Amino acid sequence: MAHAVNEPEVLIVGxxxxxxTAATYLARFRRRVLVADGGASRACWIPLSHNxxxxxxxxxxxxxxxxxxxQATEYGAVVEGGQVESLTRDGDGFIARLNGRDxxxxxxxxxxxxxxxxxxxxxxxxxxERALVRICPICDGYEAIDKAVAVIGDDDKGVREAAFxxxxxxxxxxxxxxxxxxxxxxxxxxxxxxxxxxxxxxxVRLEGDRVTALSWGGxxxxxxxxxxxxxxxxxxxxAEALDARVGEDGRLFVDAHxxxxxxxxxxxxxxxxxxxxxxxxxxxxxxxxxxxxNALREADGWTVRD
Ligand SMILES: Cc1cc2nc3c(=O)[nH]c(=O)nc-3n(C[C@H](O)[C@H](O)[C@H](O)COP(=O)(O)OP(=O)(O)OC[C@H]3O[C@@H](n4cnc5c(N)ncnc54)[C@H](O)[C@@H]3O)c2cc1C
Numbered sequence: 172m173a174h175a176v177n178e179p180e181v182l183i184v185g186x187x188x189x190x191x192t193a194a195t196y197l198a199r200f201r202r203r204v205l206v207a208d209g210g211a212s213r214a215c216w217i218p219l220s221h222n223x224x225x226x227x228x229x230x231x232x233x234x235x236x237x238x239x240x241x242q243a244t245e246y247g248a249v250v251e252g253g254q255v256e257s258l259t260r261d262g263d264g265f266i267a268r269l270n271g272r273d274x275x276x277x278x279x280x281x282x283x284x285x286x287x288x289x290x291x292x293x294x295x296x297x298x299x300e301r302a303l304v305r306i307c308p309i310c311d312g313y314e315a316i317d318k319a320v321a322v323i324g325d326d327d328k329g330v331r332e333a334a335f336x337x338x339x340x341x342x343x344x345x346x347x348x349x350x351x352x353x354x355x356x357x358x359x360x361x362x363x364x365x366x367x368x369x370x371x372x373x374x375v376r377l378e379g380d381r382v383t384a385l386s387w388g389g390x391x392x393x394x395x396x397x398x399x400x401x402x403x404x405x406x407x408x409x410a411e412a413l414d415a416r417v418g419e420d421g422r423l424f425v426d427a428h429x430x431x432x433x434x435x436x437x438x439x440x441x442x443x444x445x446x447x448x449x450x451x452x453x454x455x456x457x458x459x460x461x462x463x464x465n466a467l468r469e470a471d472g473w474t475v476r477d
Contacts, residue, residue, distance in 0.1 A: 182204075218302045303396060321344045
């Protein structure tokens with residue numbers, strides 16, 4: 172495919188931590204990079220992250236994205252708001268549909284993330300912003316030490332999350348809102364001293380820094396924190412339309428260089444791996460960006476040495 176010099180060579184779909192890290196790497200490899208972003212990075216939800224390497228006092232999700240965007244654009248990456256509507260094969264490259272135009276691209280990195288299944292609670296978004304309802308015990312379980320914690324789940328993932336939180340607190344309650352048969356790990360819950368409540372939640376009240384009331388069928392209980400263990404849906408549609416290989420969990424299958432099963436199509440971050448962490452997204456993005464650059468060098472007749 173002949174490529175005009177002013178067209179982007181690499182399209183990154185998604186300007187979260189994975190996409191922006193890859194954009195910095197590729198721009199510093201002197202590639203023309205366009206980052207298209209739908210504006211829904213999960214990092215926007217992070218009230219204050221304490222496990223981000225290099226930020227001992229913590230950093231908000233918005234600040235992480237701002238710094239990463241500044242770094243990528245400093246080296247010439249272009250970030251454009253908009254949803255990539257479709258991706259189709261065009262010779263060795265792709266055609267991407269973005270904001271009403273068709274872009275011809277040599278390689279694509281999908282850094283499209285996942286969508287959280289939030290519990291159906293009034294005011295849930297505000298509660299997440301205040302870290303009263305949380306999504307990720309790996310991120311912030313440390314901040315649950317000795318707290319009264321409720322985990323909302325609809326299958327055994329809820330048990331696994333509650334068990335994980337026992338590292339931090341001996342007051343962990345699982346509120347199972349799914350069908351009875353979806354919960355099988357009863358012995359494990361008893362062994363770990365996890366209290367079980369089976370009932371759909373019908374109300375939640377937040378006051379100050381506590382979830383003052385969760386209620387079901389007229390019963391009210393108060394907790395310091397609530398974790399949602401209702402899972403996520405990967406944003407893998409663009410890859411699926413190209414028949415990329417997808418795992419049972421809906422995440423994209425990649426090799427050691429973050430290449431999907433479709434030549435020229437790479438993926439990094441939450442859309443690939445269940446360990447949804449910024450450090451992981453950044454590492455995968457660095458691997459993907461380097462592999463993309465080397466693949467393009469090879470296609471252009473440069474010798475690649477591993
Ligand atoms: C409440 C909360 C707290 C968290 N706390 C931490 C923490 O303390 N530490 C930590 O390491 N991690 C934390 N995480 C997880 C972290 O936010 C994610 O692991 C990280 O954002 C993943 O980065 P990503 O780039 O893969 O995806 P995302 O950041 O989700 O970015 C994906 C982007 O792709 C865009 N997109 C999707 N499809 C398209 C399309 N077709 N066209 C254009 N754009 C598209 C989306 O709009 C989005 O902007 C937390 C998450 C949540 C929800």
